[in-house]
Amino acid sequence: MALMVFNKQSIAEDIPTGFHGYERDALFALKIGFNNSLLNRNWTGLMCYMNDTPYWQGIQCLNGRVTGILLENMMLNGEIETDALYNLTELSILSFNNNSISGNLMDFTKNQKLRKLDLSGNYFHGDIPSSLLSLNFLESLQLQDNNLTGSIPGFNRSILEEFNVSYNNLSGEIPETGVLQSFSLSSYVGNENLCGPPITTFCTTRNDLSQSNNGSSGDKTNNSPRLAAVLIVVNAIVLVVILFLFIIYCKKYKKLEKEFKSKNVLPKEEEHDSTIRNRIHEGEKGKLVFMEKNGIKFELDDLLKASAQGLGKGTFGNCYKAMLEVGPIVVVKRLRDLKPLSSEEFVRHVKAIAGQEHPNLLPLLAYFYSKDEKLFFYRFAENGNVYNQIHGGRGTRERVPFRWSSRLAVARGVARALEHLHLNTRSQNTAPHGNLKSSNVLLDENEEILVTDFGLSSLIALPIAVQRMISYKTPEYQSHKQISKKSDIWSYGCLLLELLTAQVPAQSAPPGTDGVDLCRWVHRAVREEWTAEIFDPEIAVQKGANQGMLRLLQIGIKCCDKSPEKRPEIAEVVAEVEVINVPGDLEDEEYPYSWIDRSQTDDSLSATPLVVIADDQRR
Numbered sequence: 001m002a003l004m005v006f007n008k009q010s011i012a013e014d015i016p017t018g019f020h021g022y023e024r025d026a027l028f029a030l031k032i033g034f035n036n037s038l039l040n041r042n043w044t045g046l047m048c049y050m051n052d053t054p055y056w057q058g059i060q061c062l063n064g065r066v067t068g069i070l071l072e073n074m075m076l077n078g079e080i081e082t083d084a085l086y087n088l089t090e091l092s093i094l095s096f097n098n099n100s101i102s103g104n105l106m107d108f109t110k111n112q113k114l115r116k117l118d119l120s121g122n123y124f125h126g127d128i129p130s131s132l133l134s135l136n137f138l139e140s141l142q143l144q145d146n147n148l149t150g151s152i153p154g155f156n157r158s159i160l161e162e163f164n165v166s167y168n169n170l171s172g173e174i175p176e177t178g179v180l181q182s183f184s185l186s187s188y189v190g191n192e193n194l195c196g197p198p199i200t201t202f203c204t205t206r207n208d209l210s211q212s213n214n215g216s217s218g219d220k221t222n223n224s225p226r227l228a229a230v231l232i233v234v235n236a237i238v239l240v241v242i243l244f245l246f247i248i249y250c251k252k253y254k255k256l257e258k259e260f261k262s263k264n265v266l267p268k269e270e271e272h273d274s275t276i277r278n279r280i281h282e283g284e285k286g287k288l289v290f291m292e293k294n295g296i297k298f299e300l301d302d303l304l305k306a307s308a309q310g311l312g313k314g315t316f317g318n319c320y321k322a323m324l325e326v327g328p329i330v331v332v333k334r335l336r337d338l339k340p341l342s343s344e345e346f347v348r349h350v351k352a353i354a355g356q357e358h359p360n361l362l363p364l365l366a367y368f369y370s371k372d373e374k375l376f377f378y379r380f381a382e383n384g385n386v387y388n389q390i391h392g393g394r395g396t397r398e399r400v401p402f403r404w405s406s407r408l409a410v411a412r413g414v415a416r417a418l419e420h421l422h423l424n425t426r427s428q429n430t431a432p433h434g435n436l437k438s439s440n441v442l443l444d445e446n447e448e449i450l451v452t453d454f455g456l457s458s459l460i461a462l463p464i465a466v467q468r469m470i471s472y473k474t475p476e477y478q479s480h481k482q483i484s485k486k487s488d489i490w491s492y493g494c495l496l497l498e499l500l501t502a503q504v505p506a507q508s509a510p511p512g513t514d515g516v517d518l519c520r521w522v523h524r525a526v527r528e529e530w531t532a533e534i535f536d537p538e539i540a541v542q543k544g545a546n547q548g549m550l551r552l553l554q555i556g557i558k559c560c561d562k563s564p565e566k567r568p569e570i571a572e573v574v575a576e577v578e579v580i581n582v583p584g585d586l587e588d589e590e591y592p593y594s595w596i597d598r599s600q601t602d603d604s605l606s607a608t609p610l611v612v613i614a615d616d617q618r619r
């Protein structure tokens with residue numbers, strides 16, 4: 001096969017057999033489109049060679065061919081050409097989950113081996129391509145949280161086990177194929193104009209049609225002149241209504257156009273332009289309120305002009321990093337799916353959140369309130385979140401080990417922050433944080449621990465909170481719909497287990513990622529006495545850390561006890577975490593290897609941890 005691009009600097013003089021240059025060209029084209037600093041640095045040299053472990057971030061290979069592309073949570077921007085995947089004919093897994101990619105979806109005609117496709121949490125628009133219908137092996141299709149339009153194609157292969165198109169702008173009737181009907185409501189919610197089972201919105205046109213057809217066939221002989229007259233009158237009324245609506249629409253459109261012009265707001269099609277102005281709905285004049293104590297101020301207009309970079313779609317809305325021309329970098333969090341609160345109620349809740357002040361809580365700098373848009377503003381945490389520190393770049397040369405001392409600092413900082421929240425929340429029937437997970441624990445430029453997103457459950461509509469927030473995933477909520485401070489303790493326990501094992505807990509796994517029931521897994525490990533095997537090799541090799549790791553594990557296990565009454569109070573947790581020491585010489589101990597490919601060592605473990613570990617034990 002033809003070798004189209006050949007980088008002489010990075011590849012040996014003779015072209016290795018099994019090297020497919022046209023596949024590398026396809027990845028290079030993606031790299032150029034994304035212009036992402038990590039990929040620019042990392043996607044060089046040989047990508048897949050025979051069965052060697054690939055060095056390219058997020059690329060999986062088999063027999064020298066590209067079989068997987070997993071680029072998740074990387075803030076990737078830009079559009080992808082529709083024919084971008086034509087040359088990747090061995091591709092079996094593709095995930096761009098949780099980035100900011102826009103444009104139409106790709107053509108998958110040539111990717112006949114595709115089994116898992118996850119493009120959720122982006123800004124893709126246009127139709128769901130019919131090329132997906134030709135994929136005989138497609139098991140999982142995740143397209144939720146995009147801006148897709150048009151109807152759902154008639155997927156009918158029973159091999160399709162996972163399917164999600166929720167939170168798009170899809171319309172029309174859900175095709176009545178067995179497989180599409182077998183998915184639950186949650187696969188389709190958030191598409192206003194979608195209708196028919198399994199969702200509860202009726203497809204009125206279809207029903208009406210069938211009713212009128214039934215009527216006309218039943219009375220055909222006796223009532224046809226009367227029916228014809230009725231139909232003429234109905235048609236006339238419908239026409240008048242349509243005309244009336246059209247006039248209203250034209251008037252409204254003119255008004256909006258005028259508003260847009262007067263405010264110099266770009267029209268919606270320009271959404272790819274990355275300024276805050278184009279990322280938010282500036283429909284109506286709103287109120288920008290600063291929290292005085294933080295001493296940071298900027299004008300709304302400066303903020304709207306600031307360039308915006310998507311940080312990701314979270315439970316409550318999108319997050320953007322806004323670079324103001326003058327002043328600090330701020331993070332703008334768009335809130336969506338809120339409770340129907342009056343402006344006074346909203347402000348009261350926001351003040352309660354802003355009133356929580358602690359060195360380990362990320363302070364709310366300001367908020368914006370208008371009818372259509374509610375925004376929160378925070379300081380940008382330079383060193384990102386703990387989720388990325390634990391899991392980011394595993395299996396690549398870019399991976400910077402997340403050392404024991406840093407993990408212990410996270411455990412301490414979060415415990416202190418939770419203690420503050422718990423002491424300052426009177427109600428017994430709420431979880432003061434409510435959504436504690438590693439992506440909500442941030443590290444600033446000095447590696448200080450900052451917990452964010454606390455208290456938002458007071459603003460979010462209950463059905464959404466139940467679906468997405470961690471405090472609703474506890475055993476007691478699943479069985480008795482019970483929420484309390486102990487819900488936070490359970491989440492904290494899961495966070496500790498994630499820090500120790502580097503496994504993603506199922507309840508906080510980003511969409512499209514498989515998580516593990518960590519509490520159950522760790523309990524079993526202890527019961528069956530293979531505890532030592534569960535620690536992340538990255539810290540397990542830091543020998544002086546073992547005692548501290550075991551103590552933290554015990555605290556984690558107590559915190560995620562099934563029964564909330566048996567979990568400790570936060571003050572007890574703080575006291576226990578505080579006494580764990582980091583031996584002085586630990587930091588200087590030589591790290592035996594610079595990167596560990598966990599996907600090679602225990603990938604299967606994360607998929608079915610109980611079985612794999614139990615099997616290991618038997619050997």
Ligand SMILES: Nc1ncnc2c1ncn2[C@@H]1O[C@H](COP(=O)(O)OP(=O)(O)OP(=O)(O)O)[C@@H](O)[C@H]1O
Nearest residue numbers: 311312314315316319331378379380381385439453
């Ligand atoms: N102030 C901040 N500084 C740096 N990164 C941030 C900041 N706030 C949020 N992020 C990061 O931006 C991304 C999106 O955040 P967001 O809070 O919207 O979603 P999330 O944390 O993944 O989920 P959730 O909405 O459930 O909290 C996450 O990776 C988060 O860690």
